[in-house]
Amino acid sequence: MPRFNLEEKKLIFIQSFISFGSALASVFVNIFFFANSDLKTTLFYNLIVFSTLLLFYFLSGWSLRRFSSGILIKSGILAWAFFYFLMFFLRTNAIHYVALLAIISGFAAGNYWAGFNLNQYIFTNKNKRVEYFGSSAGAISFLQAIAPFIGGAIVSFTSLRKFFGADAGYGLLFLAVCLIFLLVYFVAGRLPTHDILRFSYKDVIYHKRSMQWKIILCQQMVLGLFDGSFAVVGGIMYFLILKKVLLVGGAQTVGLLLGTAGSMISIYLLKKRAGYYWIGALGFSVGLIGFAMFQNLYGLIFYIIVGGITTPFLTNWLSIVFLHAIDKVEKPWEEKYQFLLERDTCLGAARVVSMLFLFFFIQLGNQVTFAKYWLYFVPLAPILLGVLLRKYSKVESLATAATIEIGETKL
Numbered sequence: 001m002p003r004f005n006l007e008e009k010k011l012i013f014i015q016s017f018i019s020f021g022s023a024l025a026s027v028f029v030n031i032f033f034f035a036n037s038d039l040k041t042t043l044f045y046n047l048i049v050f051s052t053l054l055l056f057y058f059l060s061g062w063s064l065r066r067f068s069s070g071i072l073i074k075s076g077i078l079a080w081a082f083f084y085f086l087m088f089f090l091r092t093n094a095i096h097y098v099a100l101l102a103i104i105s106g107f108a109a110g111n112y113w114a115g116f117n118l119n120q121y122i123f124t125n126k127n128k129r130v131e132y133f134g135s136s137a138g139a140i141s142f143l144q145a146i147a148p149f150i151g152g153a154i155v156s157f158t159s160l161r162k163f164f165g166a167d168a169g170y171g172l173l174f175l176a177v178c179l180i181f182l183l184v185y186f187v188a189g190r191l192p193t194h195d196i197l198r199f200s201y202k203d204v205i206y207h208k209r210s211m212q213w214k215i216i217l218c219q220q221m222v223l224g225l226f227d228g229s230f231a232v233v234g235g236i237m238y239f240l241i242l243k244k245v246l247l248v249g250g251a252q253t254v255g256l257l258l259g260t261a262g263s264m265i266s267i268y269l270l271k272k273r274a275g276y277y278w279i280g281a282l283g284f285s286v287g288l289i290g291f292a293m294f295q296n297l298y299g300l301i302f303y304i305i306v307g308g309i310t311t312p313f314l315t316n317w318l319s320i321v322f323l324h325a326i327d328k329v330e331k332p333w334e335e336k337y338q339f340l341l342e343r344d345t346c347l348g349a350a351r352v353v354s355m356l357f358l359f360f361f362i363q364l365g366n367q368v369t370f371a372k373y374w375l376y377f378v379p380l381a382p383i384l385l386g387v388l389l390r391k392y393s394k395v396e397s398l399a400t401a402a403t404i405e406i407g408e409t410k411l
Contacts, residue, residue, distance in 0.1 A: 007123035012136045014188050015116065018077065019140045021180040023147035025084065025173055027235040027252065028155060031245065032087075032170050034236055037095050039367040040359070045102045046232050047355040052106025053113070054348035060114030061199055061341050069115035070191030076112025077188075079104055081181035088174040117340055119191065121323060122333055131267060145256030152249020169245075196334070203338040204345075213339070215392045216325050217346045219318060219385055224350025226381040229358050233371050237291075240368065241300050251304060258308030266313045270320075274393065277317035281386025283310025288379040295372055314382060321392060 033042040063072060083104045087094055094101060154176065155169035209217075238248045269276040287307030291299045326339045362370045 007119070008132060010188065010191070011116070011120055011123065012132075012139055014073070014184060015136060016139045016143050017180065017184045018080075018112070020143035020147050021080075021177045021184070023144035023252075023256070024151040024180070025087075025177040027148060027231075027238070027248065028151055028170065028173060028245065029087065030232055030235050031239050031248070033095065033098070034239070036092055039236060039362060039371060041095065041098060042232060042236065043355060043359045043362070045098045046228065047352065047359055048099055048102035049106045049109070050228055050348060050351045050355055052103050053110040054106075054345065054352055056107055056110025057114050057344050057348060058341065060111070061197075061201055061204075061337065063111070064114065064118065064197050064337065065199060068191075069118045072111040072115030073119070073191060074185055074188070076108045076110075076115065077181050077185045079108035079111070081178045081185070083108060084174045084178035084181065088171050088178060091171050113344065114340075117344065118337065121326065121336075121340065131271075135267070142257070142260045145253050145260060148249035148252035148256070149246075150249070152244075152246040155249075156244065156246040197337050198332075198334045199337040199341075203335075204342060207338060211395050212325055212328070212392060215388055215395065216322055217342060219388045219392075220322075220343050220347040221350040222381055222384050222388065223318065224347040225354045226378050228351040229354040229374075230378055232355075233358070233374065234291075236368075236371070237295065237375075238300065241295070241297055251300065255304040255308040258305065259312055262309040263312035263316065265309075266316050270313065270317060274317065277313050277389055278386055280310050280312065280314025280317070281382045281389070283307065284314055284382040285379045287311075288375075288382070292375040292379060295375070314385060317389065318385065321389065325392075 030042050030046070033045055060072065083101060086097075086101060086104070090097060151173055154173045157169050157172070235248075238251055239245070242248050242251060266276070266280075269279075284307050287303040287305075287310070290306065291303035293299060294302070322343060326336055329336060329339070358371070358374060361374060364370055
């Protein structure tokens with residue numbers, strides 16, 4: 001196990017248990033809205049979540065000049081706790097407050113990720129990013145892996161229904177997640193402090209973007225066009241295929257355990273050769289093709305196995321390349337926030353566009369049938385990400401060679 005400093009350990013702890021809490025309930029929030037209403041309501045909820053997330057992340061350029069990143073992180077955690085408390089309190093009545101609940105969730109995510117991403121860039125060792133993201137993803141995947149099965153078991157705990165009604169399991173699950181978020185808030189304690197950002201929104205508009213950075217932004221847009229919407233539709237498909245919430249949780253548990261193993265293997269291989277990200281690009285795409293083509297139990301099993309093992313090779317390398325691109329810019333970190341803001345603006349805007357497209361697409365006919373058609377387009381995204389990563393490597397190599405040539409000429 002690699003050695004990490006205190007700040008890195010704290011970041012891994014926070015993200016691991018926030019992911020654990022989210023994995024306990026997030027897919028079941030979508031299933032809850034779907035089961036008590038329809039797919040249109042579920043997509044509407046997620047559309048507002050992503051839109052609000054994008055808004056508050058963009059506003060972080062202002063808020064991080066007035067508040068520390070630690071305040072943003074902890075305010076996001078508290079807002080999530082409040083969201084799950086409301087889900088527990090309202091239960092089936094939550095359908096009538098979808099927009100309000102989505103705004104609270106989006107506020108939490110926008111502030112949390114703005115603060116967390118900045119901390120992650122500042123306090124992680126530049127020379128150990130492969131180890132950090134591999135270990136972080138491994139810890140997150142392990143906790144996320146056990147979470148869906150536990151969540152499904154809680155929802156399926158039928159003995160409670162005699163006393164508290166049919167939705168008692170969902171209520172208990174949402175209350176448990178609320179308490180987990182509150183626990184993380186207090187256990188995390190004081191987060192590390194840092195200097196104030198030297199940032200202006202003019203930096204986003206006027207700074208000169210290198211070819212490498214333009215490729216990074218394209219990668220994030222492609223990622224955003226499918227990751228959020230696939231999480232929603234994929235979770236609903238799990239439910240439609242497996243029929244029972246407990247089985248949905250069990251299936252996700254198996255996939256995430258395989259993801260933990262894949263993440264650990266990726267640390268070893270990606271340190272040896274960057275090109276191994278193609279394992280993730282091709283494997284993820286093949287898994288999605290199997291899922292889209294069959295859309296039954298066999299297709300789901302194929303996707304869980306193939307996608308679970310290979311996806312970390314792609315996602316871990318995307319994170320590493322993104323931070324490496326920022327490292328290459330010769331400025332103090334206090335003047336680099338526009339890069340984080342640009343990346344997440346592109347990612348968030350693409351998620352909103354994909355969710356908006358899917359929301360209107362399903363209006364053309366049967367909601368579930370048209371959502372299934374959409375799955376046929378998803379496998380293109382991992383391949384395109386692989387192509388963009390290869391393009392980035394080529395441009396980076398040419399830029400490095402040019403720098404060396406200029407240095408030799410000066411000598």
